[in-house]
Amino acid sequence: MEKLTQYVLTALICSVALGQFVQVITRYVLQVPLMGLEESIMFPTIWLYILGAVNASRENTHIRANVLEIFLKTERQHTILAIVGELISLAIGLWLLTWAWEFTTYSWRVWKESPTLYIPTFWADVALVVGLALMMAYTASHLLAHVRSLKSGSAQ
Amino acid sequence: ADFKMSHVRPQGATIDVELNAFSDTVKEATGGDVNIKIFPASALGDYTAVQERVSVGAVEMATQPAATAADRKMQIASFPYLAPNWEAARKIYGPEGVLHDTMADLFAKQGITMLAAYPVYFGGISLNTDPVHPGDPSPNGIKVRVPGIKSFQLTGEALGYIPSPIPFSEAFTAIQTGVVDGVIGSGAEGYYASFRDVTKTYIPANTHFEVWFMIVNTEAFESLDAEDQEALKAAAIDFETQRWTVAEEDQAKWEQRLADELGANVVELSDDELAAMAGKVREVVWPEVLEDVGQEWGQSILDQAQN
Amino acid sequence: MTEIALLAIAALVLTLSLGVPLPWCFGAALAVMYFIGDVTMKGMVLWGVQQLGNPVLLAIPLFVLAGTIMSESGIAAALLRFVNVFIGHVRGGLGVVAAVSCAIIGAISGSGLTGVSAIGPLLIPEMAERGYPREYATALVANSSILGLLIPPSVTMILYGWVTDTSILACFLATLLPGLLIMFNFSVVNLWMSRRFNLVLDEKPSISELSVNAARRGVHAFPALLMPVIILGGIYGGIVTPTEAAAISVIYAVPVGFVIYRGLRWDNFLLAGKEAATSVGAIMIMILFSMILGQMFVYESIPQQLVSSIFGVTENKVVLLILINILLFLIGMVVNDATAILLVAPLLLPLMQALDVSPIQFAAIMGVNTAMGGVTPPYASILYLGARVGKVKVTKVIPPAMILILIGYVPVVFLTSFWPDLSLYLPRLFGY
Numbered sequence: 001m002e003k004l005t006q007y008v009l010t011a012l013i014c015s016v017a018l019g020q021f022v023q024v025i026t027r028y029v030l031q032v033p034l035m036g037l038e039e040s041i042m043f044p045t046i047w048l049y050i051l052g053a054v055n056a057s058r059e060n061t062h063i064r065a066n067v068l069e070i071f072l073k074t075e076r077q078h079t080i081l082a083i084v085g086e087l088i089s090l091a092i093g094l095w096l097l098t099w100a101w102e103f104t105t106y107s108w109r110v111w112k113e114s115p116t117l118y119i120p121t122f123w124a125d126v127a128l129v130v131g132l133a134l135m136m137a138y139t140a141s142h143l144l145a146h147v148r149s150l151k152s153g154s155a156q
Numbered sequence: 157a158d159f160k161m162s163h164v165r166p167q168g169a170t171i172d173v174e175l176n177a178f179s180d181t182v183k184e185a186t187g188g189d190v191n192i193k194i195f196p197a198s199a200l201g202d203y204t205a206v207q208e209r210v211s212v213g214a215v216e217m218a219t220q221p222a223a224t225a226a227d228r229k230m231q232i233a234s235f236p237y238l239a240p241n242w243e244a245a246r247k248i249y250g251p252e253g254v255l256h257d258t259m260a261d262l263f264a265k266q267g268i269t270m271l272a273a274y275p276v277y278f279g280g281i282s283l284n285t286d287p288v289h290p291g292d293p294s295p296n297g298i299k300v301r302v303p304g305i306k307s308f309q310l311t312g313e314a315l316g317y318i319p320s321p322i323p324f325s326e327a328f329t330a331i332q333t334g335v336v337d338g339v340i341g342s343g344a345e346g347y348y349a350s351f352r353d354v355t356k357t358y359i360p361a362n363t364h365f366e367v368w369f370m371i372v373n374t375e376a377f378e379s380l381d382a383e384d385q386e387a388l389k390a391a392a393i394d395f396e397t398q399r400w401t402v403a404e405e406d407q408a409k410w411e412q413r414l415a416d417e418l419g420a421n422v423v424e425l426s427d428d429e430l431a432a433m434a435g436k437v438r439e440v441v442w443p444e445v446l447e448d449v450g451q452e453w454g455q456s457i458l459d460q461a462q463n
Numbered sequence: 464m465t466e467i468a469l470l471a472i473a474a475l476v477l478t479l480s481l482g483v484p485l486p487w488c489f490g491a492a493l494a495v496m497y498f499i500g501d502v503t504m505k506g507m508v509l510w511g512v513q514q515l516g517n518p519v520l521l522a523i524p525l526f527v528l529a530g531t532i533m534s535e536s537g538i539a540a541a542l543l544r545f546v547n548v549f550i551g552h553v554r555g556g557l558g559v560v561a562a563v564s565c566a567i568i569g570a571i572s573g574s575g576l577t578g579v580s581a582i583g584p585l586l587i588p589e590m591a592e593r594g595y596p597r598e599y600a601t602a603l604v605a606n607s608s609i610l611g612l613l614i615p616p617s618v619t620m621i622l623y624g625w626v627t628d629t630s631i632l633a634c635f636l637a638t639l640l641p642g643l644l645i646m647f648n649f650s651v652v653n654l655w656m657s658r659r660f661n662l663v664l665d666e667k668p669s670i671s672e673l674s675v676n677a678a679r680r681g682v683h684a685f686p687a688l689l690m691p692v693i694i695l696g697g698i699y700g701g702i703v704t705p706t707e708a709a710a711i712s713v714i715y716a717v718p719v720g721f722v723i724y725r726g727l728r729w730d731n732f733l734l735a736g737k738e739a740a741t742s743v744g745a746i747m748i749m750i751l752f753s754m755i756l757g758q759m760f761v762y763e764s765i766p767q768q769l770v771s772s773i774f775g776v777t778e779n780k781v782v783l784l785i786l787i788n789i790l791l792f793l794i795g796m797v798v799n800d801a802t803a804i805l806l807v808a809p810l811l812l813p814l815m816q817a818l819d820v821s822p823i824q825f826a827a828i829m830g831v832n833t834a835m836g837g838v839t840p841p842y843a844s845i846l847y848l849g850a851r852v853g854k855v856k857v858t859k860v861i862p863p864a865m866i867l868i869l870i871g872y873v874p875v876v877f878l879t880s881f882w883p884d885l886s887l888y889l890p891r892l893f894g895y
């Protein structure tokens with residue numbers, strides 16, 4: 001999973017870098033117009049952002065500010081706080097997921113197209129609902145892990 | 157009802173003043189039933205996003221260009237060199253004109269009611285450099301920013317420029333540093349609003365006829381009682397009629413301001429030169445865009461427009 | 464309606480302090496607006512996703528990747544040796560090397576973390592060996608590392624420019640002088656502090672030794688020093704847009720890292736790609752929801768109401784600027800730079816404009832404050848990373864870090880607020 005993640009994310013970020021680079025070459029060096037590259041780059045870009053965020057959920061490295069954590073002394077208290085945090089994340093994330101789903105069905109219905117190459121924007125739009133679903137799956141698994149560690153901790 | 161109305165120009169611009177007056181008129185005509193709050197400067201998103209939001213009813217109203225993402229047929233509204241002059245433009249885009257009706261039908265398919273067409277100006281080319289041969293559509297090596305719309309990119313190329321689809325948010329800086337030397341896709345008033353400090357030359361090439369549409373979410377519109385609906389419609393018709401009487405003068409005024417206030421060189425093009433540019437674009441660009449919007453459908457509208 | 468906005472922000476702060484990841488904290492604020500404030504969510508996700516598609520934002524992952532590649536590539540060692548030629552033999556010189564090298568790295572990377580991750584592993588042990596207290600060395604490198612956000616290019620300035628519709632180039636220039644001033648302050652504070660340390664110094668080199676070393680190490684450092692020239696020269700020379708410059712810096716860094724400095728290998732290249740994508744993904748998903756929250760505020764005209772209710776209390780510019788700096792300091796304590804910009808810039812910009820503070824100066828005010836947030840506890844991501852790199856306890860790093868912040872940083876924060884020319888001089892020079 002780790003290797004796959006590395007390949008996918010690196011490929012995505014390099015493809016957008018290359019796309020932008022080609023843009024400069026055609027405009028500045030070759031001085032010829034190039035249509036449609038800009039809008040094509042948008043697709044790997046959105047997937048890059050969303051899958052990057054999914055990986056942050058997988059690695060549990062989303063930005064957080066553990067202000068309260070400083071005041072907690074025992075391991076058990078920390079675990080309980082983590083459980084509360086994950087529960088809130090899950091509740092809010094699932095609510096947001098329903099709106100992402102609504103957006104996806106809208107995008108499917110309207111079937112918008114990019115301005116010059118007419119690529120259906122659905123293929124970028126769908127990233128969000130996929131990404132949020134995966135993020136919630138990882139959040140749930142973190143939650144389970146915390147609950148398990150709480151149980152094993154109290155059993156000792 | 158409380159409606160939000162988006163437009164793309166800054167607070168205090170002509171359209172902003174006119175829409176605020178419109179809002180007052182509507183409020184009075186509906187006895188305070190319909191309150192329209194104006195959101196200038198694309199505060200609710202750029203026009204493509206806003207059109208979608210009007211379509212789903214998240215924003216009730218807007219006055220702006222037509223976005224073509226959901227229906228490429230809408231490109232017909234900004235077809236380059238369709239109208240040769242103001243008289244023709246009024247016939248094509250004005251009340252009962254073929255594009256007026258066509259666009260109303262296309263909007264209806266998106267759950268949007270078109271209340272009015274708002275003629276803005278004939279488009280031109282703004283350069284931060286001296287023109288090479290402004291009346292001659294052969295290659296001139298000047299790089300220009302074009303909006304990410306196919307017909308503009310093709311038109312730019314056909315007129316001899318090197319089009320570059322830089323996003324609007326980066327456009328000003330790109331011109332200032334010299335990444336590109338100018339812009340295509342707007343007109344004198346638009347350049348004055350957004351590219352004031354980087355307009356050395358203005359070429360009134362009449363690239364396209366810019367027309368905006370006052371639109372309202374159909375469901376929101378129909379939620380009003382019959383009287384209020386009529387009042388809103390009537391106010392919109394007044395708004396449009398009023399604009400048609402001043403639009404041409406307004407365009408001349410903005411071209412003058414570019415010359416007087418910014419010291420820009422406003423190029424004078426002869427009728428022959430304009431005809432040559434129009435001819436080339438019709439020959440090169442039209443077939444491609446027609447293919448995109450549907451050959452038969454598009455041609456029938458162009459035929460009606462040109463007769 | 465201001466009450467509902469306050470309630471939404473309260474929900475944000477509450478979830479934040481419970482340790483909920485930031486995207487969901489913004490989600491909590493959205494939920495308050497939706498369920499309690501009755502503001503529609505219809506079409507909001509659509510709008511947010513459309514915002515994410517803006518190519519301007521794409522500069523962020525690319526600058527972050529370029530920075531990550533550079534710190535993996537071994538370029539930092541070349542830079543350090545080069546800077547060290549000139550000042551290494553002076554008492555306290557190694558500390559100055561830290562500040563200056565971080566500033567140079569800052570001209571390559573858009574992030575505040577690159578300095579500490581690239582320079583820290585080399586310089587902190589070296590400084591400790593030469594007699595600097597380890598926690599002091601760590602604090603100095605971490606504090607200098609935030610110069611990455613003030614010397615262009617800068618992720619926070621891209622975000623600010625994007626969210627407030629201000630020229631990104633102007634924003635880049637706005638924080639440059641404050642950044643250099645901070646570098647200077649750190650150097651001076653360091654020289655003064657160094658008098659109390661028992662330091663092992665290099666022998667003072669002769670002029671000829673110095674020039675030979677400078678030339679030899681200069682050649683080795685040249686490809687690294689060329690990178691800011693390419694990035695900034697490309698942007699300000701009218702060849703590329705900031706986003707394209709970011710792409711070019713990646714394209715340039717890859718062969719330089721693989722072939723010239725050879726620190727880059729296939730495995731850490733893949734790791735760099737993943738890490739850049741992950742940290743950017745975490746920012747972007749947060750941006751998505753924070754943009755929607757901002758849009759809800761616009762719907763309800765919150766920024767305008769905020770201005771009028773603040774002006775109801777006082778219209779005194781000095782008082783308000785001081786209050787805003789205190790507010791930004793407090794926000795910087797608990798959230799990271801990107802969040803602070805996204806949350807505060809659109810809300811306060813109308814107020815600043817009413818106070819006649821230009822959006823470009825406000826960029827610098829936001830820039831120096833949010834950069835400082837990276838080293839102010841309790842949430843001090845850069846300081847914590849520094850502590851990990853320097854292998855010292857966080858609690859030990861905080862006291863020397865506080866000294867550097869108070870003497871070196873805070874004065875510049877106030878100068879930036881009350882001396883507009885500091886931030887506006889360079890942008891004006893470039894015609895903004």
Ligand code: NA
Pocket residue numbers: 568569570571572573574610611612613614615616617
């Ligand atoms: Na930087």
Ligand code: NA
Pocket residue numbers: 795796797798835836837838839840841842843844
């Ligand atoms: Na902080």
